[in-house]
Each structure stands twice: as structure tokens, then as C-alpha cells.
Amino acid sequence: MDGWILVNKPVGMSSYDVVSQMKKIFDTRKVGHCGTLDPFAAGLLAITLNNATKISQYLEGEVKTYEATLELGKKTDTGDKTGKVVAEKEVPELSKELIESAFSTFLGEQKQVPPMYSAIKVSGQPLYKMARSGQEVARKPRVIKIIELSLLDFNKTTITFRVQCSKGTYIRTLGEDIAIKLGTVGNLVALTRTGIGHFTLAESHELNSITNQTPLLSIRDALADLPKLEVNLIVAKKAGFGQQLRLDTDENMVVVAFQNEFIAIYEKEGDYYLCRRGLK
Numbered sequence: 001m002d003g004w005i006l007v008n009k010p011v012g013m014s015s016y017d018v019v020s021q022m023k024k025i026f027d028t029r030k031v032g033h034c035g036t037l038d039p040f041a042a043g044l045l046a047i048t049l050n051n052a053t054k055i056s057q058y059l060e061g062e063v064k065t066y067e068a069t070l071e072l073g074k075k076t077d078t079g080d081k082t083g084k085v086v087a088e089k090e091v092p093e094l095s096k097e098l099i100e101s102a103f104s105t106f107l108g109e110q111k112q113v114p115p116m117y118s119a120i121k122v123s124g125q126p127l128y129k130m131a132r133s134g135q136e137v138a139r140k141p142r143v144i145k146i147i148e149l150s151l152l153d154f155n156k157t158t159i160t161f162r163v164q165c166s167k168g169t170y171i172r173t174l175g176e177d178i179a180i181k182l183g184t185v186g187n188l189v190a191l192t193r194t195g196i197g198h199f200t201l202a203e204s205h206e207l208n209s210i211t212n213q214t215p216l217l218s219i220r221d222a223l224a225d226l227p228k229l230e231v232n233l234i235v236a237k238k239a240g241f242g243q244q245l246r247l248d249t250d251e252n253m254v255v256v257a258f259q260n261e262f263i264a265i266y267e268k269e270g271d272y273y274l275c276r277r278g279l280k
Contacts, residue, residue, distance in 0.1 A: 001026060002051035003216025004059070006196075006204040009037050009045040018207065022047050026212055034059035035167070035196070036119055040082050043193035044201050046222075054277055055222050058265070061167050062225065063147060065195030068188055069160045070175040075185035077131070078117040079172030089184045091157050099159060102181040103149040106174065111141035115173050144169040158189070197225050219279060220262060228262075229254040239263045242275040255279075 009018055015036045022031045032053045034046040043066070046059045072091045076083030092098075114120050116131035120139070130137060148164035159178070163171060172188050179186030194201045205214060229249050231239065236258035238245060245266060247254065253267045253276070263280060266273040 001028070001049060001216065003218055004046055004048040004052045004055075004222055005210065005214065005216055006199060007045045007047055007210070008201060008204040008206050009042055010207060011042045012039055013207075014039045015045060018045055018047065021207065022049070022210075025210055032056045034062075035064065035193075037193060038080070038172075038191070040080050040188075041191040041193065043191075044196050044199070044204055045193070046196055046199070048222075049216065052216075052219055052222065054279065055219055055265075058226070058277075059196065059222050062197030062199075063164055063166060063195075064169070064193060065148075065162065065164045066171050067152065067160065067162050067190075067192050067194055068171050068175060069158055069190040070178060070186050071189045072157050072159065072179055072182065072184050072186045074187055075176070075179075076187040078187075079115050079170075079176055080188040080191070083117070083187065087185050091184050092182060094154055094156065094159070094182070096151065096154070098182070099151050099154060102178060103151065103161070105181060106146045106149055106178070109143060109145045112144045112168075112170060112173055112177075113141050114139050115170055117172075118170065142168050146174070160190075162194075164195070223255050223262065223265070226265065227251045227254045228257050230257050230260075233258065236263055239266070239275065240278075240280060242278055244272045244274050246271070247273045 007018055015033050019031050019033055023029060026049055028050055030050045030053055032048045034056050037045055048056050073088060074085050075087040077086050116136060117128045120127050122137055145166040150162045152162055153160040171191055175186055175188045229247060235245060239256045240263055256263045256266050264275050265277040267276045
């Protein structure tokens, strides 16, 4: 059984917990997920099964949308409500104009330093394990992109916002940086992923409702945002063997197809297109 499924991950479970449950439900060991959600977070988690794990990286690379609630005045060691309070600071008087002015400074490409409490590995060791043992190591900034940052609600000490961002963006870190921009400190008290590419939370399945009879989405569905290029039989055969191609397109990355059947994902490099992932 090949395909993938959108799951509404509940608060309290790790992404790995969901993967483990999917392995049992669908009786397969080849299961992956596309973009980790912290245990304290909820929302959209894309789970791939069997042959569909080939396209995990493309789902993972899709733009993500979140809704988050930021508590101002308290900083925690994890950047969210699960951590220990390590600093407190007075919260300035908030206004819609003040918050939106701060938000505007985060739009576009920027560098973000990943938090210590993350799954990124340094010398083969996850950062969160180092953090739990009291270690602090230097982390290289990563280039991220904030596409949208919108205010949904606020009161004296909390701000609720929606953010649309690139792969690799840590919303906990963004929340802390927003608090600093407002002249205080903060931590996330709620986080929900509401979108992956054009897929939304409304399309997902509640975890306790999934059975081995639940319909799966196809690889074609997962790659719907990539341009499709129909080729002739000669080119299709070359693509099937992963050979480099000259393609009549200006797109940087395409799904090569023959008679509407997906063959491989190709990416432009110089004058040629190179095979990045076979799909057959």
C-alpha cells in the first residue's frame, strides 16, 4: 500500500509517536513524516507510507502555515510553555500598530539561529539531548523566509498570530524574536500547523479515526505543486533510467511524465536537467 495521509496531530504526542502508530495501523515498517511538530504543538502532519516515502523531502519543502499564541513577559529555556522560566520582563502597553510594525520587520528572507531544544544534530547528537544535560553549543544561522505574518488577536500579555514560512523555520524562535522586538521576552503557549503547501488542516484525519481502510493520497497529489512536463517515449525511457536530459522548459524543477504517468523529478543544473528522484 503506497501513498500518504494528512493527520491532525494532537497535543502531547511527538511526530515519531504518530509514525509508530501509523506503522501498526497499516502494518508496514516503511513510514515517514514530512516536517516535525513538537509534542506541545498540534495540527497538520503529512505521513508517507512505503513507496511514497520517496517524495517526503518534497512535501517537507513545501511552505508551512501556523497559528501561534505568544505569551509576553516570560522567557523559558525551551521557548514554549513546557520549559522552565529563566527570565521575566515587563510587558509594554500593546497596540495593533505597535505589533504590526514589529511584524513587518520579519517579512522576507533572514537568518535564524535554531534553538537548543531542537532535533538538529551536532556531532551526531540531537541538540535537545545536549540541552537537557545542560550543554549549550554554537549553532549556525539558517536562511529562512517569512512570507506572511498576520495579527489575529491580542490582549495585555498575549499575541495570537498566523505565519506562513519556509522549511526550517522555528516558530518558537520567531516568537522569542517578536517579543524582543517589542521590548520584552516571551514564549509560545500554543502552536498549530494549519497548512502544508496547498493542503489544509480541514483535509486531515483525526488520529483516532484512521484505520487500514482509510483512503490514502497518491504521489501525484503530493507533487501537485510541481510543474508537470509531458515528454515523448524516447525521453521517457531516458528519464526512467535517470539519465541527464535537455528539456524544453524554463522551470527549475519539473515532474517528467509520459502519457500522464509520473516518471521522475528533474532539476535544472547548467544546460541540463538532472534526475533527483525516480517515481517508478
